[in-house]
Amino acid sequence: MSETILIIEDEPKVARLARDYLEKNGYRVLVANDGDNGLAMARREKPDLLVLDLMLPGMDGLDVCRALRRESDLPIIMLTARAEETDRLIGLEIGADDYISKPFSPRELVARVRALLRRAKGRVYVSGIIRVGELELNTDNHSVVLAGESIHLTRIEFNLLETMARHPGQIFPRAQLLENLHGVAYIGYDRSIDAHIKNLRRKIEEDPANPKYILTVYAIGYKFSDEHR
16 A cells, blocks of 8 residues: 555645655555645644645644654654755754655655655664663664663654764764664754754753764764763
């Protein structure tokens, strides 16, 4: 069965362009033209991926994203005419997986959809448990326990944490972390990693401003502390 893509977009030309290219590539595509109907359709139809416009009539894209993130790990690509980095990071911080600015290349959209769906189906993990200090990652079921308490991470957050926790002390440039996640380096999007790291620290660090697990390497990227080995 074809994977189902839901597009929530109020500009008919944009929605039609995205739908046509996705359908040509074998996807089943649903379209909603406002946030309220789009959210209802996402809950009813259970799509495999959501392409979500930021600026929508009624409930905007950020509110739709927040609502869905409280309920599921549905892969979400945000689509917007806004080019400012702050808007992009806000979307990523509340749970969007990727971000494309208008005007966009339909081929790029299809490539992003394909890559995100591939990630959502799950990468091949080495079975077992990764324990670092009071942090425990189960790579079989993607669960995380910190000091005996279960911690909910999004798919991207878990993948980031696992990538770094497997190699304590290794410095990961932002572009490398993006490439590990997407399978391709997204030029101009490397700062989006900062938003995901911020979310991760909020969830696993006792003091996110003074982290003990995920450390910043100035002007380069991040590393997982090797003091817990």
